[in-house]
Amino acid sequence: MELMVEILSFLFKRLIALLPVLLLVSLISFALFYLSPGDPAEILLTGPMGPPDPAAVEEFRQREGFSDPASVLYLRWLSNVVQGNLGYSYVSGERVSDAILEAFKPTAQLALISLMISLLISMPLGILSAVKRGSIIDGLGIACSLVGVSVPNFWLAYLLIILFSLRLDLLPVAGYGNGGDLAHLILPAVTLGISAAAVTSRIIRTSMLDSLEQDYITAARARGLSERSVVFKHALRNALLPVITVVGLNFTYLLNGSAVVETVFAWPGIGNLMTHSIFSRDYPVILGCMLFLSLLVLTMNLLTDICYYYLNPRLAHEEQN
């Protein structure tokens, strides 16, 4: 009960602290939008018939209030955003929020599966490297993770496509298939999973090494516990705390990777939406994606902090004092 109250007050404090960050996020996003060289009125009115009539553009600007000073534009936009109105796509006329939510499902699907793949690879690799520190396995593990973070993920994607789709003809080259079925999901998920595992295994190794050096590990060894029990019961349990951070971090990493990998696999997620919107100069969608992703990352960070706090209140106390 007491812990619950503590967590709630912790959450409340964090949320208050987020307000200035959110304000800056909106300012940065709007500034980029405002600095864009194209005139929104002109883009909106340019149809298949060619450039619009200058008088029509002027009339439209007046009517839609595009001629107001930047600060007025910003405040008007912000008040819309706070009410959940991200505007309408220049291209499809669809509500931006609808387009983003629609694209988020495939991205989340992909991120979840790749997160699992990345943990399946990196957990055993990281733990083994730490336990066998300095051995050939450790060296190999480090080498793999260094190569892994150096390989461009879109290249890895094409290598997998060349091998599994073109040579072995086992999996489809690209596409979303039937609502993102397994056959279509495997290659993009493995691509992202491997890239993320390269980062994760290194962090797990470090945190496991820290954990293995603690006094209670020496004590456990001194009590004559088997190495197996020392590693899995004592060291791993404490090493798992940073892993929570890693999962949160991984999520951002996977989001990042999705920008390019989704394009390679024609996966209809946020990354794909973003690149398409850039090419069609669909500014409201780009702006909406920025805000949405930033909010998503901040929420994930908050959740990570709460998990951390819940699992190890001692740390949070130290932080406060």
Next chain:
Amino acid sequence: MKSKINLQLCLSTITISGLLMFAILAPWIAPHDPENAQPQMRLENPGGDYPLGTDHLGRCIFSRIIFGLRISLFIGLAVVAFSSLFGTILGGAAGYFGGVLDEVVMRLVDAFLSFPSIFLALAVIGFLGSGLNNLMLSLILVEWTGYSRLARSSVLSLKGKEFLEAARSLGGSDFYIMSRHILPNVLPPVLVMATLSVGYAILGIASLSFLGLGVQPPTPEWGSMMNDARPFLRSHPLMMIFPGMAITITVLAFHLLGDGIREKLNPRSMNEKQL
């Protein structure tokens, strides 16, 4: 353990020196003009006049990779130089002066970090347009935050140390203290981070160019070469494979160097998460 680290440092230093040589001597090493299209020689297999074959316009892939190295290294190093300078000054000042400045800079860092990096870069290019300047600007806006946090925490860890008190009581100005006492302590971790981020900058350039939003054709750049190779994946997979290998080797060399220096300086001094 020690000898292994040195081997890593040696190997990466040699590789990077080699790459730099290749980049500088590109016009003499490359057998062909990287932008010279020879339609009758399109999609040739490796061998003969063309060590790595030709692309869909009949341009020498080997020459394009060599000149692409120039672009990647030049932009990558420029991005790292600007972002580390900018980030370190801002973060260092925030840590040194504290107060409102600290609060503002750190919230700004938080805000920038809340955008997934490649999406921030994409948004900058999406709004401001593609091209070399905006490509660099977008990557600088992504990278500066890490240096700010690092510089700030290094400065904070020095605060209250006796040698700073001593320098101040002897009448040292802020500028004197910062340049003579703080900078030498902040520099090593910043340099490690800079070395590591050259690799990430090169990956960023390649990713954005691959999407068609970075270096524009016909300039030879690895990411855009891979974009060119997409329609020929089935018939000419090597066109995709070679530029990717070039990226991997270059990025790996910088990662090995950064990693090696970090281990050598102080294996525990920095949180891997930060980098």
